[in-house]
Amino acid sequence: MTVAALIAALRRRRWVLILCALLFPIAAYVAAKQLTPRYTASTTVMFEPTDYAARELQSILRDETTTDAVLASQVEVIRSLSVARRIVREFNLTESEEFSWWVNEAKRVETLRYRWQDALARRLGAISPNLAELVAPEPPEPMPPEEEANISAAEAVRNRLLVQVVRNSRVLNIQFTSEDPKLATEVANMAAELYIADQLEMKFNAVRRANDWLDSRVAQLRRELQLTESRIAELRTSSGLTRGVSAGLATEQVSRINTDLIESRNLLATAEARLNAARAGGGADLTALGAANLTSGRAARDEARRDLERLQATLGSNHPDVRAARSRLAETERAVGGETSRVVQALDAEARAARARVRSLEEALRSQEARVNQSQSAEIQVAALERDAEASRSLLRAVLERSQQTVSQTAIEKPDARVLSPATVPGEPSFPKVSLFVVAAAILGVLFGLLVIWFLEQADSTIRSGEEVRAALGLPCLALVPMLRRGLLGRHRVEDYVVRKPLSPFSESMRTLRAALWLGTEPPRVVVITAARPGEGKTTTSVALARSAAMNGERVLLIDCDVRQPSLGRVFRCEGAPGVTDLLLGQALLERIIRRDHLSSLDYIPAGAAEIHSLGLFMSEAMAGLLDRVRRDYDLIVLDAPPALAMADARVVARLADATLLCIRWRDTPRSVVRNSLGLLEEAHARVVGAALTQVDAKVHGRSGYADAEVYHPRYGGYFRE
Structure with missing residues (x-):
């Protein structure tokens, strides 16, 4: 459809468009006049968080940087159920028709329609109970318990309470809508006052808790400092410490014993090596040890073994010379064995003496080191306790200073928000907007008329x-x-x-x-x-x-x-x-x-x-x-x-x-x-x-x-x- 055809269709069916454009606004105007008007009061609050300088108490008293999340949290605080319930109690909204459905239920009994239906049901009850049950009006629901009624009215208040953050600012706009303009104004102002009062009370409580905690911390630090100083004195008395003297002498004795122990361990190692060599039967080792008799005996044994082997090769095993040579070999072996035993016993005695010397020095070293370690441990404990005491003194001074600052903070504490402009009684209702309804209905009527024209054109x-x-x-x-x-x-x-x-x-x-x-x-x-x-x-x-x-x-x-x-x-x-x-x-x-x-x-x-x-x-x-x-x-x-x-x-x-x-x-x-x-x-x-x-x-x-x-x-x- 071209523009010219569209304009032509509008010209042909202009009365349809005019009729829709007139009927819709008229119907909207009549409907708007039938609605119960509601009034909206608005209060603006500036959110200005203050920082507290106490470093140890930042997690308690210092507010975070103002972000969108922080402002959104403040919105939910104002719209919280606790604030709504306090508003309900303040204005006794559990007896208001606007916020309590049970009030309307109670008044429904007094309406003409309810009375007429009830009277008709009573008359029909004598004829047909089933028919009377169909005609009878629904009985009013009873009022819920006090706690449930308070919560229900508070939820209705929350639905009417609107809190918005003004864009790119820290200003909170608190709006409340009600059929009573005065009530809307008072509730909006009270919501802002409760929010500010709760903030100030929260800060006072935080400062009070901080003071209590600081006082208890001061007492604890004082007890810990006294206990540390007592332990230092007891440790010095029990260990007999004289600063710098005992420790030096004990260290010199330990060094001298270590030198003697090293020499003794070397001698022991040499003796054990010679003993092992002797027990292994090494000829060269025994010669080195100075066993000359053993060396000559071994030479004679070797000479007898060679003679025996030579005679057996030429004369046979049963020849008298062979048997004589075998006897000489046996005698030389017995002599070598006896000499070897004598040398091993001597070397063993020497090794046992060196081993006893080493054990004696080790025991002396352990005893001396124990005395040195005891003295050093006492000094280390004393030094650690002295450091702890100094740290406790510093922390005690800092906590005392912060305690004084917190006490002074109570006198100058202020809330994080303030009222910029309180709500005033609205002069005209916020709902329904009759002019807006009429304009919107006129636009809707024009659109509907265009739709009807299009439908008529398509259906024609x-x-x-x-x-x-x-x-x-x-x-x-x-x-x-x-x-x-x-x-x-x-x-x-x-x-x-x-x-x-x-x-x-x-x-x-x-x-x-x-x-x-x-x-x-x-x-x-x-x-x-x-x-x-x-x-x-x-x-x-x-x-x-x-x-x-x-x-x-x-x-x-x-x-x-x-x-x-x-x-x-x-x-x-x-x-x-x-x-x-x-x-x-x-x-x-x-x-x-x-x-x-x-x-x-x-x-x-x-x-x-x-x-x-x-x-x-x-x-x-x-x-x-x-x-x-x-x-x-x-x-x-x-x-x-x-x-x-x-x-x-x-x-x-x-x-x-x-x-x-x-x-x-x-x-x-x-x-x-x-x-x-x-x-x-x-x-x-x-x-x-x-x-x-x-x-x-x-x-x-x-x-x-x-x-x-x-x-x-x-x-x-x-x-x-x-």
């Missing part, structure tokens, strides 16, 4: 202009035949208007139609005028077109082919006269049935006697012969045919004619009906040259915005004469 399936004829049917619109209202006709009939008012727009539309037929590539001589259904104005168009052409000097013949419902007899006042059916049946001659119009030079042939077999007559050779005969005598033959959708006669007659004109009633005939009738004509091979919109309302169509409505513009009024 009729044909409203020549453009739609071409778009929907693919046919040219040859003429727009205006509708003649009764006030314009006066005493004239519609069929006579073209003769009575030859310069009227109606007559001009007939001339336009005749010109459109004549200006074709092959100007038709036999024209069938039909429509999709009855009441489309085809007969009026046929008579008016024929008379207009006759008035232009043409020889015109009008034939009534609508045998079932003939109209020409009524128009020309010749009902019952012989006509075309009589001619086709051979019961009349052509010259006898042709009649002359009394207002013009038009010749016409009425339908004649009704004939139920008219289709066979129109399909006969007599009908074709009739048309061939009148073609020679007339310039234009107009056939008034029955509706094409219902009667087959129209299709047969249209096939015999040179052209077919389809009449469509303006804004009345659905497109689907017109398309169906057009399809039937095309199936009959009729030459449909165009369509004519009949009964067009000139004023309405002139405001429609269609291009062919230009002809009804007042600027063309000089060309017409009504």
Whole structure:
């Protein structure tokens, strides 16, 4: 839909838009006046958190940096249930109709409707208990317990209490809405006062808790300092410490014993190595140790072993020399073994003596180290206790200082918020905003009107202009035949208007139609005028077109082919006269049935006697012969045919004619009906040259915005004469 089409649709259906634009605001105004007005009071509070400088008490007294989360927390604090409950108790809202549903329930019993229903139920109870139960009103719900009632009223207060943060600031806007403007003002101010009072009380409590904690900490630190000093004195007394002397002597003795122990351990290692070597039987080791007898004995043993081996190799094992050599070898081995045992015993005694020396030195070292460690441990403990004591003294001084600062802070403490502007009694209700309601309803009405117009445009399936004829049917619109209202006709009939008012727009539309037929590539001589259904104005168009052409000097013949419902007899006042059916049946001659119009030079042939077999007559050779005969005598033959959708006669007659004109009633005939009738004509091979919109309302169509409505513009009024 183009902008021009949209504007045209709005012009055509402007009353729908105007009606919606008026009804919606009126309904909104009436509804707004029926609503109970509510008033909103507003208090603004500045949130200004103060920092406390005490470092040890930052987690208790210091506020965080003001962020969105902090401000959101302050909003929830103001809207908390505890604040709402205090407001409920202050103003006794549990007995208010606005915030306590049970009050309305109690008053419902006093209403006329409740009494009427209750009385009716009592009367019906004697007749039918079931019917009385259906009619009886619902009994009022009892008031809840005091605690539940207080909480319920507090929730209602919270729903009416609105707290907002002014953008890019630390200002809190507290609003409360109520039906009573004074109550709204007092509640808003009280919410701000409770918030500030709670903040100050919270700070006082925090300072009080801090003072208590500091006092207890001072006492604890003093006890710890006294205990530490007592332990230092006891430790010095028990260990007999003299600063720097005992520790140095003990350290020197430990060093001397360590030197002797190292030397003894070296001697022990040497003795054990020699003992192990002797026990292993190593000759070289024993020689090194100075065992000369053992060395010579081993040499003699080796010499005896060589002699034995030599004699056994030459003399055999049982030779006397061999046995003698074996005896000498045994003696030398016994001698070597005895000497070896003597040397090992000596070395073992030497190792035991070295080992005893080492143990003695180790015991002396452990004893001395124990004394040294005891002394050093006592000194270390004393030093640690002295450090603890000094730290306790420093902390005690700091806590005493902070305690004095906290005590002074109590006198200068102030809340983190202050009231910028208290609420005042509102002069006009915040709900309903009658002007806003009316404006919004007007906008909604316009939108709804546009929606209705769009729906009507989409639901309208009729044909409203020549453009739609071409778009929907693919046919040219040859003429727009205006509708003649009764006030314009006066005493004239519609069929006579073209003769009575030859310069009227109606007559001009007939001339336009005749010109459109004549200006074709092959100007038709036999024209069938039909429509999709009855009441489309085809007969009026046929008579008016024929008379207009006759008035232009043409020889015109009008034939009534609508045998079932003939109209020409009524128009020309010749009902019952012989006509075309009589001619086709051979019961009349052509010259006898042709009649002359009394207002013009038009010749016409009425339908004649009704004939139920008219289709066979129109399909006969007599009908074709009739048309061939009148073609020679007339310039234009107009056939008034029955509706094409219902009667087959129209299709047969249209096939015999040179052209077919389809009449469509303006804004009345659905497109689907017109398309169906057009399809039937095309199936009959009729030459449909165009369509004519009949009964067009000139004023309405002139405001429609269609291009062919230009002809009804007042600027063309000089060309017409009504």
